[in-house]
Amino acid sequence: MPYIGNDIQFGELTSQTFTGDGSTTAFTLGYTVANPTSLIVTISNVIQEPTTAYTVAGTTLTCTSAPADGDTIHVRFLGRVVDVANAAILQDSDQDTKIQVEESADEDTIRFDIAGAEDFTITANSFNVLSGSSILSAGTIDMNGTELILDADADTTITADTDDTIDIKIAGADDFQFTANDFTALSGSTISTNTIAETTADSGVTIDGLVIKDGNTNLPDLKLQDKTLFALNLNLNNAGGTLKHSEYRDASNTSLGDYAGGLNNATSTITVTPTGTDGSTAMAAGMKISSASTNFMILDTDVPIPADTFLIAAIIENTCSPSEKQILCVPEIINRNVNGTTAKRFELIHKDTTGAAFALNTTNIASGKALKYQFIGMLV
Numbered sequence: 363m364p365y366i367g368n369d370i371q372f373g374e375l376t377s378q379t380f381t382g383d384g385s386t387t388a389f390t391l392g393y394t395v396a397n398p399t400s401l402i403v404t405i406s407n408v409i410q411e412p413t414t415a416y417t418v419a420g421t422t423l424t425c426t427s428a429p430a431d432g433d434t435i436h437v438r439f440l441g442r443v444v445d446v447a448n449a450a451i452l453q454d455s456d457q458d459t460k461i462q463v464e465e466s467a468d469e470d471t472i473r474f475d476i477a478g479a480e481d482f483t484i485t486a487n488s489f490n491v492l493s494g495s496s497i498l499s500a501g502t503i504d505m506n507g508t509e510l511i512l513d514a515d516a517d518t519t520i521t522a523d524t525d526d527t528i529d530i531k532i533a534g535a536d537d538f539q540f541t542a543n544d545f546t547a548l549s550g551s552t553i554s555t556n557t558i559a560e561t562t563a564d565s566g567v568t569i570d571g572l573v574i575k576d577g578n579t580n581l582p583d584l585k586l587q588d589k590t591l592f593a594l595n596l597n598l599n600n601a602g603g604t605l606k607h608s609e610y611r612d613a614s615n616t617s618l619g620d621y622a623g624g625l626n627n628a629t630s631t632i633t634v635t636p637t638g639t640d641g642s643t644a645m646a647a648g649m650k651i652s653s654a655s656t657n658f659m660i661l662d663t664d665v666p667i668p669a670d671t672f673l674i675a676a677i678i679e680n681t682c683s684p685s686e687k688q689i690l691c692v693p694e695i696i697n698r699n700v701n702g703t704t705a706k707r708f709e710l711i712h713k714d715t716t717g718a719a720f721a722l723n724t725t726n727i728a729s730g731k732a733l734k735y736q737f738i739g740m741l742v
Contacts, residue, residue, distance in 0.1 A: 376439045382429025391421045393439055402438040405429050592673070592741045593621040594628065596649070598635065598659075599732035600724050605635040609648055624671075624741025625649075626662040637723075644701040652698070657712040657719040659691070660698065663741055665705030667695060673708050673739035681731045688715050689733065708741070 380389045382405070395401060398412035403423070410416055416425050429435055453460035458478040463471075474482040481495040491497055509521040517534040528540040537551040547553050560567050567574050598607045609628040611619030622628045625648040633647035640653050645662040652658035663671075673693040680689055691710040698707065712720040720726060727733065 378437045378439075380429075380435040380437070382431060382433035382435060384431035385428050387425045387428045389423045389425075389435065389437075391418070391423050391437065394421050395439065395441065400439065400441040402440060404434075404436045406433045407436075590623050590740065591621050591738075592624040593738045594618065594625060594736075595678075596735040596737065597732055598722065598727065598735070600727045600729045601632070603724055603729055605637065605651070605722070605724060605727065606632050607635045607647065607649065608632045624663060624739075625737075626664070640701075641699045642701060650700070651722045652709070654698075655719075656721040656723055658696070659710040659712070659722060660696075660700060661708045661710070663708050665703065665707060667706050667708065668741075671708075671739065671741050673737060673741065675710055675735055675737050677733055678736045679732070679734035682727050682733065689713075689720050690715070691735065693739075710735075 376393070378392050395418050398416060398418050401412070401416075401418065401423070403410040403412075403416050405425075406429075410425075414426065416423060418424070423437065425435075458475065460475050462473040462475065470486060472484040473480055474484075479494070481492055483490045483492065497503075505522065507521070507523040509519040509523075512518045512520065517531070519531045520528065521531070522528050526542060529536055530538040530540075535550070536548055539546045539548060558567050594609050595611065596607060596609050598605065600606075608630055609618055609622065609625065610630050611617055611622075617630055618628055627646070628648040631647070636643050636646050636650035637656075638650075638653060640650075640660070643650060643653070645660065648662045650660050650662075652660055661673075675691050675693050677689050677691055682689070690713050692713070693708055694711055695706050696709045697704065698709070700707070712722060714720050722733075
């Protein structure tokens, strides 16, 4: 069975003998003992009383009175302090599972060997799990807010020192954080992946308001450099001698769609197109025709127009006479007084292929004729 110390010796107690000289009271023992009762001391065959006739301190036996010259002092060791340096102090019958204290002098390490392999060590303030070993728990391990160190140089850790928050530190920097139902990549960190998959069929994946589904992407707030996508069609037609216009998303002409932001008061309702004096005439349904330059269509964009905006415009259908004449429209940012407000706005300049101005009036756009435009850009 397991035991502590050296091999057990049966039927024999270790002993030591001294001879008195009438003056010496201190004698050096061959072993360290813990207290006087660990010894049987006889002087000339008379058993001595522990602590009364003698005391011990380490390896020193001190008699209260000096034994007489020639007296035989016989010491029997009932127990002694075991020196465990370089020794296995607890082991099983085949000696492959054991606890060792200090394999080398003053090492200050307790080692646990199991089935012939060193699995765990204890050093000052530290319990160490060696390579190939693990700690298994059938219950809960309470870290109590302390850091769990993951790498050799101790700069990659997991901690929960703030209630209901898990922080992940990599190479000494806080990179990621978990809170209830939320995973956050902190400033300077990124999430790299080739695949983002939905967890519920047909629900799609939402990224900051952008919904991506199989075969369909909903982009109501698509932005570039913090500008929102603008995509719209406009129909300018002569209805019985009056220019009218409306904005629309598609051929059904029933809605503006998701990307009309940036053209103020845009509507799919057919509206009389303003052509009066620029400085005193308000725009309607997103635009007016300039009185000063009748080949200019003034768009009702935000003023002052935000920086880094842009607009692409094209006439996609022209039924004006002669139908073979191609009409070009070029977006420009122009500073103009409209209804008392002077500001820079987007305007469309109309010219034919010869470079001549194409006025937007009921002469060039005869009754029943129309120009249809398509816009795309970033206006707000």
